[in-house]
Amino acid sequence: MSVISAGIRYLDLEFLGVKGVxxxxVIEGASGIAIVDPGPTTSLAALKKGLLDAGYELGDIRAVLLTHIHLDHAGATGTLVRQYPDIRVFVHERGARHMADPAKLIDSATRLYGAEGMSRMWGEFLPVPAASMQALTGGERIDVCGRALDVAYTPGHASHHVSYLDQASGVAFVGDVAGGRLGRATFVMTPTPPPDIDLAVWQQSIDRLLAWQPTTLFLTHFGPSPLAPADHLGELSARLPRVAAFAKDAMALGADDEARIVLFRDEMRRELRRHMSDADADGYELAMPFDHCFSGLQRYWQKQS
Ligand SMILES: [Zn+2]
Known part of the structure; x- marks a missing residue:
């Protein structure tokens, strides 16, 4: 595990065998540890191994803090709770009902990934008993393993997205609402999967994160941003409308969805290649598949008109 600040570390879930995605x-307290976004079930072995290397076991987990319930963030939660029923799960109230009954979530993910992709990429997604969850709305201060964390409601990427600010260190755990940044690149990418993308609401969430004045932004994709939080969020604010315009252009020019996706993907690949190596660009595409990014933005534009 790598250290971010005293008592705050992180580990690489080596998603599908790829590092840095x-x-x-991991939040360490006197009474055990908490995990922010434990990742998909297919990465559970890597989570277990990463914890073991630092002297912990899965049984030391007291709490799971979910930023949102997408499979790459929350997939393993139900499996962990089934094994360790005392784990408390923190999640936005709109996400809690889908964690308790994930049938709809699994259905819509299966439409994106197909049945084969679901088992190969994500593995099982077990329900979390309602009694194990603490539903959040934003604005709370919660105690996690003896540390105080503030909760903010930060929709835009997902309508049920929350972020957490560790009071002592100023580290903000921002899931996907601060975008993604991988490898040696400083390029901030905009993950825009369906169905909730809303650019105006997203910008309000960025402003909410800025108001926290965090010392560090911790991104699921991938780790602590090397950019100052204000610079990182400024770049995200500038890129969101630019990428949304790529999608709008592709919608106007493409004859059908397949053609539109190709146009958008080519534009995104050109954009990434202006800023980084091929290898880094591949990581971005794995973490934030461009066809899904297009679908989310297309749905956003259709709702706007
Ligand atoms: Zn994600």
Missing amino acids: IAAA
Whole structure:
């Protein structure tokens, strides 16, 4: 595990065997540890191994803090709770009902990934008993393993997205609402999967994160941003409308969805190649598949008109 600040570390879940794509944060307290976004079930072995290397076991987990319930963030939660029923799960109230009954979530993910992709990429997604969850709305201060964390409601990427600010260190755990940044690149990418993308609401969430004045932004994709939080969020604010315009252009020019996706993907690949190596660009595409990014933005534009 790598250290971010005293009592806050993170580990690489080595998603599908690839390093540097999905990170899980570990909060250490006197009474055990908490995990922010434990990742998909297919990465559970990597989570277990990463914890073991630092002297912990899965049984030391007292709490799971979910930023949102997408499979790459929350997939393993139900499996962990089934094994360790005392784990408390923190999640936005709109996400809690889908964690308790994930049938709809699994259905819509299966439409994106197909049945084969679901088992190969994500593995099982077990329900979390309602009694194990603490539903959040934003604005709370919660105690996690003896540390105080503030909760903010930060929709835009997902309508049920929350972020957490560790009071002592100023580290903000921001899931996907601060975008993604991988490898040696400083390029901030905009993950825009369906169905909730809303650019105006997203910008309000960025402003909410800025108001926290965090010392560090911790991104699921991937880890602590090397950029100052204000610079990182400024770049995200500038890129969101630019990438949304790529999608709008592709919608106007493409004859059908397939053609539109190709146009958008080519534009995104050109954009990434202006800023980084091929290898780094591949990581971005694995963490934030461009066809899903297009679908989310297309749905956003259709709702706007
Ligand atoms: Zn994600």
